[in-house]
């Protein structure tokens with residue numbers, strides 16, 4: 001059966017006809033892009049157009065009950081039991097029945113609809129410095145446009161070791177702009193709203209300035225990553241969707257404005273950021289310097305939640321690294337850790353991160369028809385590494401280990417008999433199983449030492 005037209009056809013939105021642009025036939029309910037390798041004819045020439053195939057049409061989502069009508073489930077629900085009680089016993093049924101059901105549930109009740117892939121992506125190389133990092137690597141920045149002029153542009157900063165062999169690549173969003181990660185004067189300074197308090201942000205205007213150049217180079221230590229033999233690609237999350245509620249800008253501005261109540265499952269900010277990761281991947285899989293089969297998505301905190309969601313919804317990503325992602329990421333919503341961030345708090349303080357339906361669970365998380373182990377399980381059999389810090393109980397380090405453990409039965413369907421450590425690993429010891437875990441001393445931050453751990457894990461799973 002063909003699916004119904006996308007929800008927002010007829011509105012001035014991204015998937016609606018607009019001034020001479022082709023309307024996409026892709027469907028916001030569609031499953032992630034099929035694995036593909038697009039050929040990029042001429043990198044380095046001014047503009048390159050990458051024709052992306054439209055997403056595969058799928059059945060419309062089933063009608064789900066209102067949040068308060070859902071049954072109460074006290075513990076982490078069994079990932080291998082469908083909503084109708086069917087027990088899943090093999091990989092095929094997991095892939096054909098349960099995994100799609102979970103993807104629908106996560107969209108409807110938590111992150112909002114998975115947006116379609118744009119039909120046309122244009123990549124323009126803004127600059128390329130082949131003598132960066134003491135001559136050891138190349139630094140480039142690529143501007144990605146998706147079609148209609150009101151769509152924000154994404155600036156992808158790519159650092160790669162020099163050499164002819166395609167290398168594995170880390171990819172993910174950053175918090176304050178690419179320019180904070182290197183002092184290189186050609187790197188783009190965001191024109192979108194940036195959070196106050198980041199280096200070089202003009203007081204009162206939320207504008208980024210050149211003052212910030214290189215001031216957060218430790219969070220994505222480009223040279224260190226390049227010297228360990230990996231490429232790294234990152235973009236400012238606010239290029240896609242600035243991190244603030246109640247303002248329709250970024251990609252949200254391209255959606256129809258809801259009259260009256262907010263649609264319960266409108267695409268929320270974390271889903272848009274994940275969508276941005278997928279658009280970065282669209283480019284990376286065409287890049288001859290990068291091995292399309294060896295991509296690891298990384299993000300910290302709210303962007304760690306993003307990394308996990310991006311990995312779950314795009315199987316072109318080979319390894320998933322949510323760093324200190326906590327509630328809404330690799331931390332359970334049914335938390336047993338009194339120091340961890342609860343759903344009630346996160347949906348009150350950051351209502352825009354999740355769709356309206358998710359707020360309904362603030363007072364009773366037992367009604368959530370899934371938990372975060374199901375999001376990890378959607379990634380199976382791909383490796384997922386949850387990294388943490390002892391002083392960061394807000395991100396629920398022990399709860400994250402419970403989540404990995406609860407996802408393990410799905411990994412076992414793929415033949416991995418020991419996908420996760422048997423007990424919470426010691427501080428400072430990397431448990432490098434397919435469901436990997438690491439906790440260090442210290443606080444909530446992403447540091448060069450954390451990147452050493454990401455690289456060790458990638459050395460195991462991406463080599």
Ligand code: GTR
Nearest residue numbers: 300301302303326327341346
């Ligand atoms: C906190 C939030 C966390 C985490 C963190 C961050 O305020 O409660 O869920 O996302 O922000 O992103 O740094």
